[in-house]
Amino acid sequence: MMFTAEITVMPLKGLLDPQGKAVMGGLNNLGINTVNDVRIGKHIQLRIEAQSKEEADVIANDAAKKLLANPVMEQFYININ
């Protein structure tokens, strides 16, 4: 069966996010002043061939840990559909 894994990789809470700060500046320049904080990460969609949702989850976790996320600076969440 085919599953779609939606992996969100975000910078860890305690870390500065300079890209987010730059985007917040850009929003303010456009007149959008009600945004207090911006954080920017990655969203990765994997199409996985697996026997079950659990197996797809294991493969997506493996991919995230080995390649997609850097655990020193990032955390990730996985959703399997």
Added chain:
Amino acid sequence: MMFTAEITVMPLKGLLDPQGKAVMGGLNNLGINTVNDVRIGKHIQLRIEAQSKEEADVIANDAAKKLLANPVMEQFYININ
């Protein structure tokens, strides 16, 4: 009230995603061969000060259309919490 808008920006379906193709090659090199397709986009969290969920949604849509997503190459989804 404070709301969190989760904005996912992905390359349009019909478009090539060279970053995704490169990551798929990397996964194959690591021995993960059950992944058939990879697409990579951005995930943006906005902290928004607004009177209601609807107002926060309008602000997030405005931000996405004006700055965060390029409608020629990208589509976006918004979730307000």
